[in-house]
Amino acid sequence: MANPKHLYELLLDHCCSDAKVENLMIGLVWTLCQTTAKTNTGLAMSPGFPTRTLAWSGSLTGKSINELAGWIFKWNPYQASVAMAAINSCINSRPLPDSVVVENSGEHANLAVFEHFLPQLRNKKVVVIGHYPGIECYQNQMQLSVLERQPAAEDLPDSACEFLLPNADWVFLTASSIPNKTFPRLAELASNAKTVLMGPTVPWLSQLHEFGIDYLAGVEITDADALYHTAAQGGGVRIFERGLRYRIAELTPSLSMGWLKRQIADCVAEKYQLSQDMDSWYAAGNSSRYPKYALLEQVNTRLSRLDSSYKPLWDKHGSAAALLN
Known part of the structure; x- marks a missing residue:
């Protein structure tokens, strides 16, 4: 790992x-x-x-x-x-990657991602990490296993991941695995499958391809006030009807490289602006440390890691990706 x-x-x-x-x-x-x-x-x-x-x-x-x-x-x-x-x-303050809008429609708007992929899932071994209300409606269309930390009904305990993920065709991985720290192991176990990281917790992070993630199924917030009040009033799946919608990005080499290039350019511009501000700060006679020095250091670190993510993609896929663009 x-x-x-x-x-x-x-x-x-x-x-x-x-x-x-x-x-x-x-x-x-x-x-x-x-x-x-x-x-x-x-x-x-x-x-x-x-x-x-x-x-x-x-x-x-x-x-x-x-x-x-x-x-x-x-x-x-x-x-x-x-x-x-x-x-x-x-x-979410930064532009989203090129992605497909998945409209929330029907009785189970929270299942829109599964509807999107359904033609590719039929008769496949599909493991879903996290119980999505209504997911059992697909039971007869695929070899479906649902893993849950607090299993109910036909759910399996999350410990079944060690046995099921290595042989799965598709894995739908809840992004809540990131804050609960199970993501690194689950992503490793799912390395042989097409893996979709999904849910409102998904961070639109360009480097997730490095962890074997093939698709990001995150959300775009369309009405922040409606979303806030719905969530504050106990809304679960109802947030998919009020305030946000799913978007799906396939993390192909071409998309990942283009996304990283845009982020590198934005980061360079941010670094330049902070550097200019720092020069002006000291030129004005200030002897104390530039107030945003820590932020500048963070930007430098981020730029270095973005470059480190971009280079192996370019080395492996650069010429082919250039032909596609």
Whole structure:
């Protein structure tokens, strides 16, 4: 297994921002973070069990997104969920990759991703990590196994992953596996399958192809206010009817390279602006450290990792990708 911390370091790279928390809400199903002026919103699945002893309740508004994002390494599930929502609020400030809109329609809008892939799934061995309400409707169309930490009905316990994932044709992996830290092992076990990372917790992270992910099925927020109120009022699958919709991106070499190139260009521009501001700061006679020096260091680190992700793709697929563009 590759360094399991690598994904989490990449997530923090993409969260280099001086944005502050405007609203932080831990709902029954979804945790939601909005930055100042509600310009960006991020989601993560809530832990799913109640607690009355969160020492930091009521103290997070006004804190920096960076500070909360650092909780992604915490083992406390509430802290990790807050961190994931904060990270997604930052990532969602950037343009989405080229992707297909999946319209939410029908009785089970939360199953739109499965409907999209259904022609490719029939009669295949399909393992779904995480129970999606209504998923059993596909039981007769594929060899379906649903793994769940708290199994119900026909679900299998999550420990079955060691036995089922290596032989699966398709794996649908809930992105809540990222904050709960099971993602690195699950992605490794699913390396022989077509793997879809899915759900509102999905971070639109260009480097996820490095972990064997073939498709991202994340969300695009279309109405932040409606989403906030729906989640705050206990909404689970109802958020798919109010405030967001699925988008699916296939992480082909061509798409990944184009996405990385755009992010590298944006990062270079951000670095240039910060460097110019720093020069002006010292030219004005200030002797103390430039106030955004830590942010500049984060941008440099992110740029280095983006370059490191782009180079092997170019070395392997560069000429072919150039012909496609």
